[in-house]
Amino acid sequence: MDLLCAERLADCRLAERDRVIFEDMRVLQNLLDLETVYIPACNYFGTVQKDIQPYMRKVVSTWMLEVCEDQHCEDQVFPLAVNFLDRFLCACGISRRQLQLVAAVCLLLASKIREWHSLSVDVLCLYTDHSISPEEMKNWELLVLSKLKWTVTAVTGFDYVDHVLERVEWSKENPLIRRHAHTLVGLCYTEPELIQSRPSLLATASISAAVRGLNSPSAATVLTSVCAMTRVDPAAAEHVVRHIERVVASETASLQPLPTTSNKVASSASSSAKVMSGAEETGQPETPTDVQDVHF
Incomplete structure (x- = not known):
């Protein structure tokens, strides 16, 4: 008897809304209680890491984001990979030549945990321009x-x-709120200044910035309502919102016509390799693709 499997690996299926999860406040409460366990223990620049500077972390995290975009990874893979990277750098000193290697390994691990079809070792080596081996x-x-x-x-x-x-x-006021919020969360994870920020703070600020940027009717009250839900200090959230808006404004102002996706990631890999090899790099890394779609 012949068996036919109609499943296609190219399919990306999203689960339907689960009323139990989204209507039970204990789920959100558990996230808030657990998040401090996974926050990086220190700001490792100049302490644990003697050879790595903040701009290097910015370059390599932007490269990680572009790899995830090019491979159409789930949105949740990139933040988890950066969390792994920061927690590792808090615990183990490395040279700048090894930073992209660690970043690639973190992408591999995060994709195994949160991706339905994980990234392969060979693909990640390709994105480093074969500067590392399987x-x-x-x-x-x-x-x-x-x-x-x-x-x-x-x-x-x-x-x-x-x-x-x-x-x-108010989440129904604009269908783009969720997409923009996810984009801004990813942007926050590329910023060295926000390494030790609580995930709930980053999410609160990203959602608020997304709603404001889309000029939704509830933009004036969003920050207060989200802060009450996530137990975040409104002043701290406002500070991060302003930081996000400055970064987005800076990145969009410096945008140039972008090459094709494969060329862009290859160029980013080359740029990352230069930084990790010890060459001086003072320019800003390339803009994450989705940021071009966020308007303030």
Whole structure:
């Protein structure tokens, strides 16, 4: 008897809304209680990491974001990978030459946890322009896991977006709110200044910035209502919102006509390789693709 499997690997299926999850406040409460466990323990620049500077982390995290975009990864993969990267860098000193290797390993691990079809070692090596080998990645995967104490689940800013938007009426004012919020959460995870920020704070600020940027009718009251839900200090959230708006304004103002996606990621890999090889790099990394679609 012949068996036919109609499943296609190209399909990306989203789960239907679960009323139990989104109507039970205990779920959101558990996220808030657990998030502090996964926040990076320190600002590692100049302490644990003697050879890595903030701009290097910006470059490599932007490269990670572009790889995720090019491979059409789930939105939740990138924040988790950056969380792994920051937690590892808090625990283990490395040279700048090894930073892209660690970033690639973190992408590999995060895709295994949160992606329905994980990234392959060979694909990630390709995105580094073969500056690292598959054998190196496999060896460092064990090192990263050991430094993370095999704690490969984490609460990220992405996890809060749907829990907030499903509980408020103003989320229906514009269908782009969710997309923009996810984009801004990703942008926050590329910013070295926000390494030790609570995920709930990043999510609150990203949602508020997205609603304001779309000029939704409820823009004036969004920050207060989300802060009450996520137990975030409104002043702290406003500070991050303004930081997001400055970054988006700066990035969009400097946009140039972008090459094709494959060329862009290859160029980013080359730029990252220059930074990791010790070459001085003072320019800004490339703009994450989705930021072009966010208008303030």
